[in-house]
Amino acid sequence: MRALVVYESQWGNTEKVAQAIAAELGTTMEVEIVDSDAAPASVDGFDLVLAGGPTHAFSMTRPGTREDAVRQHDAPRIPTHGIREWLNELAPAPGVKAATFDTRTNAPRLPGSAARAAKQELKSLGFKIVTRQRSFHVHGYGGPLVDGELERAAEWAREVATGLGTGSSVTD
Numbered sequence: 001m002r003a004l005v006v007y008e009s010q011w012g013n014t015e016k017v018a019q020a021i022a023a024e025l026g027t028t029m030e031v032e033i034v035d036s037d038a039a040p041a042s043v044d045g046f047d048l049v050l051a052g053g054p055t056h057a058f059s060m061t062r063p064g065t066r067e068d069a070v071r072q073h074d075a076p077r078i079p080t081h082g083i084r085e086w087l088n089e090l091a092p093a094p095g096v097k098a099a100t101f102d103t104r105t106n107a108p109r110l111p112g113s114a115a116r117a118a119k120q121e122l123k124s125l126g127f128k129i130v131t132r133q134r135s136f137h138v139h140g141y142g143g144p145l146v147d148g149e150l151e152r153a154a155e156w157a158r159e160v161a162t163g164l165g166t167g168s169s170v171t172d
């Protein structure tokens, strides 16, 4: 079993969550973790794909929201290719297993989720969603992560690994 974890991150919170997920999956399978800017255009050779990014304006980031993060909130880095752009260019992969995650601000609690939007894109590319998407919370916009979120990330990764064996797919 080979897994690919693709993440996008401006302050590093989603990156930390992705690393916790990759480390947990790595106890039972081979895992590659890449930034969305460096993610491959095809997932050939992978059996499982996990994609995660920050929630911006109730969904996946866009170039404009990433610029706002830098200009208005002093984010230290700006991806040129977020998860949205990566998915837009990704080759279809019928039957490849997948799940999505995101980070969101803890206060105020807002509706919408990058993970939900990314899941819909993966489904339309033929991926089989094996576990319900999961959100992890940060303080404010820049973080840090709320206490316990990295443990929740590892727990979610164990759920994903367990879901691989059941053969069922998640539809909502």
Ligand SMILES: Cc1cc2nc3c(=O)[nH]c(=O)nc-3n(C[C@H](O)[C@H](O)[C@H](O)COP(=O)(O)O)c2cc1C
Binding pocket: 008, 009, 010, 011, 012, 013, 014, 015, 053, 054, 055, 056, 057, 058, 059, 065, 066, 068, 069, 073, 103, 104, 105, 106, 109, 110, 111, 112, 138, 140, 141, 142, 143
């Ligand atoms: C322009 C912008 C829009 C945002 N919109 C939302 C939102 O709609 N809902 C939410 O929960 N958090 C929102 N956030 C907070 C981000 O989700 C938060 O910055 C992110 O989780 C940090 O992750 P990172 O360190 O990986 O970049 C927004 C942040 C920015 C900069």
